[in-house]
Amino acid sequence: MSTVTTAPAPAKTSAAPAHPPGHEPVHNYLLEPGPGPDVKGFARVWPTVKAWATTVDHKRIGVMYLFTVSVFFAIAGCAALLVRAELMNPDMDFLTADEYNRMFTLHGVMMVFLFIVPSIPASLGNFALPIMLGAKDVAFPKLNLMSYYIFLAGASLAVYAILSGGIDTGWTFYTPYSDTTNTAVLPMTMAVFVAGFASILTGINFIVTIHKMRAPGLTWNRLPLFIWALYAVSIVQVLATPVIGITMVLLAMERLVGIGIFDPALGGDPVLFQHFFWFYSHPAVYIMILPAFGVISELMGTFSRQRVFGYRAIALSSVAIAMLGFLVWGHHMFVSGQSPLSSIVFSVITFLIGVPSGIKILNWVATMYKGSVWLTAAMLYSLAFIFLFTIGGLTGIMVGALAVDIHLHDTYFVVAHFHYVMMGGTVFAMIGALFYWWPKMFGRMMSETWGRISAGVTFFGFNMTFFTQFILGSQGMPRRYFTYLPEYHDLHQVSTVGSWFLGLGLLMVLFNMIWSLFKGKPAPGNPWGAATLEWTHTTSPPDHHNFHRTPLVTHGPYDYDVLFSGDGYGGDGAGTPAPVPNPEVGGPQEMGKSVDLGLSQPKPKHD
Amino acid sequence: MAENAHTSSGHDDGHHGHHIIPLGVLLKVFGALIFLTILTVVLGLWERDGTIHLGALSVPVALGIAGVKATLVAMFFMALKYDTRVNALAFSLSIVFLVVFFVFTFLDTGFRDTFNEWPDTPIDERELQELRLQERNEALQPAFEAQPLVLPGDTALIRTP
Amino acid sequence: MAVHPAPITFDDPHGGHGHGDGAGHPPHLKHYFVSSEQQFDASKLGMWLFLVTEILLFGGMFVAYGIYRSMYPELFTEASTQLDTVMGAVNTAVLLLSSLTVAWSIRAIQLGNKKLCFWLLVATVALAGMFMVVKYFEYTHKFDLGIFPGEEMVYAEGTTFTLPGLGEENFGPAVDEHAAEGDDHHYVPGDHGLTNQRAGLFFSIYYMMTGIHGLHVLIGMIAIGILAVKTWRGKYSAEWYTPIENVGLYWHVVDVIWIFLFPLMYLI
Known part of the structure; x- marks a missing residue:
């Protein structure tokens, strides 16, 4: 996607008169015009607070989402550290059995519903999607803001549920226990119900934006793969989330008036609850991982300086995973007493999921082949992703096999499996994405050195924490217990120490971010030399309206050679000369003269 | 925008989404809907008092009539017939996934007893029981063989050619 | 609207505030859309996607209905006789x-007939109100008979229970206590x-489905009422009537769900 503003060149080069007031290149979506110097105290910050709280700018909403989900990630992460610390020794060191149950439920519910589901799509997706499409905003900006507040409302309900005693059902709310336990199930189900609405609204917004608001020339085959992934995610959100809504309503009614739909004492079927729950929650697993796939596709292309191998296969495999993801939920229920027939069917379809996932992994690896791999912090995180996700995915196939699952069900093996996918997959991809888009979001570079060190520490800590759990699980350590037999002691201790390394690595990322906001070097428009619209056509950070001119897209999102050699074509078929670089935005023209960041950028390779 | 590159605000009849449905069509569709409602009520009441007997077909028939009614509403009242295909695709996707939801759940609830021939006892105990059974059969074998398979009274039942 | 003859430029110097060629854009056009056409298409697709979520929301309960019907077919044929077919058919x-x-009101506004559109919207709200009134009578009649969802269901004295969730508290008062009152309307x-x-199970599904459907009717009444007021004030015209079209779509889906609910609950 090149800069193809083919207006007469002189008008562009004499930059001074080109900008109407309020649209100078330095104009920055993060900033508000401040009050006069005589305004003091609270009145000084109030306009900014108000402007942010009522903003309909997708970039600001994305930043607000990013902040909010990070807070929940931190809380839920601390809960995980407490759980791990309790498991250091088999005795009840500082958590009672009851507190332990509440703590891991807190960790699960918060991580799933308040962090991972909205994580990449609502924060980075909201920020990047309209810019990558060359649109000024999402299709329904007010709805976007509403979804943020609905999410906040859901989150407050969840916090209320935790403060009023917490819940001890695990994040799955299985009946009949959730029907009878006297913990705060009701507010928590309502929290999930409300947060689901936010998810639906984001999904609708994304689908409509992708369908209707692409820049001229941005055909489906030229969509960045991140957009394809978000598209697949949004379909899942729209189709699956209503079902968790009605499930939570039914569960709440079960508790309130005893409707008996999931109560065997009244003729209901508790396994039906599991079907209802997993009809959403298994596709939700793909809501969590698909955006990560999109991120990795972007990073692989950009940091290998090479067109992403098998673009179409990656794009369509996202959609295939989204669709197949609806047909496999029963593999969570192999030992629930569901019919053997459905177990077999679900098991077979579960294996099929491995095909599109494998396509992606192989294509990413092939993208790096003979490319000029640039090992930035973001790239290191995405390499870690490929390593960890492959392990997570393959162990998923193992637990998807019926006979093996009987042995491994509800053991630490399953815990390790989904942490490899969710944490090693989604969270690593999200950190990589943050390193990648941070300069665009905040106009500052994060420290590469510390970023690379943190990637190493996190990777080491993660494997130390969770690889041991594979071994523990295969030896029969059941999940969700606060204590264990003495023979598991050593591995549990290794795992707990690993969790400290993991926490340390994540803290380094956090401090890196905060440091960069104050001390980071100012970012140029396109520090990574990427070829998608948000890098080539906007400043860092972008303008309020993203673009000064609606971009015209003439080639694919990963055509680095066309972009950087400057021998592109006008795209109108009329022999228009090569694109005129647009001096006030990022893009190839900045590659040579940008501020020295101390980063070594390999020369784009042409052969 | 690629597909929206034409000039704005054309509210011409020919364009999708701005089709003005003739009043005659709306009224005809409403008539058909009322007719189908009466049909399904009459069929239901007849079925209940035994005038007709649809039996297992009564559910598919009622659902079929409802499906036709819903299609009529979607096609004409909701103007899907004149609309972009994306909207129709979204609508049909919801139906498809509803069917998937039901069918896969039914694969469980409808087939709970399918392969349940095995007793709950563990395999080693079962093998032991089978061994005992075999030993017992073998012990009883002489007694069985002493007894003729066809008793004299049964010969009348066997037709000889 | 920014399609110029060659060379192609998408020059929009006013950023988000203006639309270039000064062809004059209608007041309803949001700045982030290029044309009314795009805005209309976008909001309509958004509405359709919302309807998809509505269908799947009800879909969960339809699946519960289907599963329990396949488990206990005799329960459904027996319990459905308790529902008033005539009231259901009228509704x-x-x-x-x-x-x-x-649908007619959309046609009216498309043709620019705001008055007719207003009255048709008012008629819709009135009909929806009628639906709710009938529903109210159906519900109260059932409550009188002690037909409640799930564990609240009341049975006649002497019914034997084998399900552990049912017991003494599910018995109604002895019949003859009230027979003497001679009040025709007392049940x-x-x-x-x-x-x-398992009748409680059927009526759980019945109350959940019709209840949530009724909630949607109420929401629709409010939305259409607002539309009617806005139409009266002349907010909509043949140029711009997207809200009417979208709320109309919502209302049709509420109708479609009832089209399925009615035979499943009342007839078979």
Whole structure:
């Protein structure tokens, strides 16, 4: 996607008169015009607070989402550290059995519903999607803001549920226990119900934006793969989330008036609850991982300086995973007493999921082949992703096999499996994405050195924490217990120490971010030399309206050679000369003269 | 925008989404809907008092009539017939996934007893029981063989050619 | 609107505030859309996607209905006789008629007839209100008979229970206590003739589905009422009537759900 503003060149080069007031290149979506110097105290910050709280700018909403989900990630992460610390020794060191149950439920519910589901799509997706499409905003900006507040409302309900005693059902709310336990199930189900609405609204917004608001020339085959992934995610959100809504309503009614739909004492079927729950929650697993796939596709292309191998296969495999993801939920229920027939069917379809996932992994690896791999912090995180996700995915196939699952069900093996996918997959991809888009979001570079060190520490800590759990699980350590037999002691201790390394690595990322906001070097428009619209056509950070001119897209999102050699074509078929670089935005023209960041950028390779 | 590159605000009849449905069509569709409602009520009441007997077909028939009614509403009242295909695709996707939801759940609830021939006892105990059974059969074998398979009274039942 | 003859430029110097060539853009056009056409298409697709979520929301309960019907077919044929077919049929006709008035009101506004559009919207709200009134009578009648969802279901004295969730508290008062009152309109809780112990399950599904459907009717009434007021004030015209079209779509889906609910609950 090149800069193809083919207006007469002189008008562009004499930059001074080109900008109407309020649209100078330095104009920055993060900033508000401040009050006069005589305004003091609270009145000084109030306009900014108000402007942010009522903003309909997708970039600001994305930043607000990013902040909010990070807070929940931190809380839920601390809960995980407490759980791990309790498991250091088999005795009840500082958590009672009851507190332990509440703590891991807190960790699960918060991580799933308040962090991972909205994580990449609502924060980075909201920020990047309209810019990558060359649109000024999402299709329904007010709805976007509403979804943020609905999410906040859901989150407050969840916090209320935790403060009023917490819940001890695990994040799955299985009946009949959730029907009878006297913990705060009701507010928590309502929290999930409300947060689901936010998810639906984001999904609708994304689908409509992708369908209707692409820049001229941005055909489906030229969509960045991140957009394809978000598209697949949004379909899942729209189709699956209503079902968790009605499930939570039914569960709440079960508790309130005893409707008996999931109560065997009244003729209901508790396994039906599991079907209802997993009809959403298994596709939700793909809501969590698909955006990560999109991120990795972007990073692989950009940091290998090479067109992403098998673009179409990656794009369509996202959609295939989204669709197949609806047909496999029963593999969570192999030992629930569901019919053997459905177990077999679900098991077979579960294996099929491995095909599109494998396509992606192989294509990413092939993208790096003979490319000029640039090992930035973001790239290191995405390499870690490929390593960890492959392990997570393959162990998923193992637990998807019926006979093996009987042995491994509800053991630490399953815990390790989904942490490899969710944490090693989604969270690593999200950190990589943050390193990648941070300069665009905040106009500052994060420290590469510390970023690379943190990637190493996190990777080491993660494997130390969770690889041991594979071994523990295969030896029969059941999940969700606060204590264990003495023979598991050593591995549990290794795992707990690993969790400290993991926490340390994540803290380094956090401090890196905060440091960069104050001390980071100012970012140029396109520090990574990427070829998608948000890098080539906007400043860092972008303008309020993203673009000064609606971009015209003439080639694919990963055509680095066309972009950087400057021998592109006008795209109108009329022999228009090569694109005129647009001096006030990022893009190839900045590659040579940008501020020295101390980063070594390999020369784009042409052969 | 690629597909929206034409000039704005054309509210011409020919364009999708701005089709003005003739009043005659709306009224005809409403008539058909009322007719189908009466049909399904009459069929239901007849079925209940035994005038007709649809039996297992009564559910598919009622659902079929409802499906036709819903299609009529979607096609004409909701103007899907004149609309972009994306909207129709979204609508049909919801139906498809509803069917998937039901069918896969039914694969469980409808087939709970399918392969349940095995007793709950563990395999080693079962093998032991089978061994005992075999030993017992073998012990009883002489007694069985002493007894003729066809008793004299049964010969009348066997037709000889 | 920014399609110029060659060379192609998408020059928009006013950023988000203006639309270049000064062809004059209608006041309803949001700045982040290029044309009314795009805005209309986008909001309509958004509405359709919202309807998809509505269908799947009800879909969960339809699946519960289907699963329990396949488990206990006799329960459903027996319990459905408790529902008043005539009232259900009347309500179906009422909703179908309201669908017609909404579709007609869109036609009216497309042709620029704001007055007709207003009255048709008012008629829709009135019909929806009628639906709710009928629903109210149906519900109160059932409550009188002690037909409640799940564990609240009241049975006649002497019914034997084998399900552990049912017991003494599910018995209604002895029938003869009230028979002497001679009040035609007084029903005795438990005097509904149902003996199936899972009747509570059927009526749980019935109350959940019709209840949530009724909630949607109420929301639709409010939305259409607002539209009617705005139409009266002349907010909509043949140029711009997207909200009417979208709320109309919502209303038709409420109708479609009832089209399925009616035979499943009342007839078979």
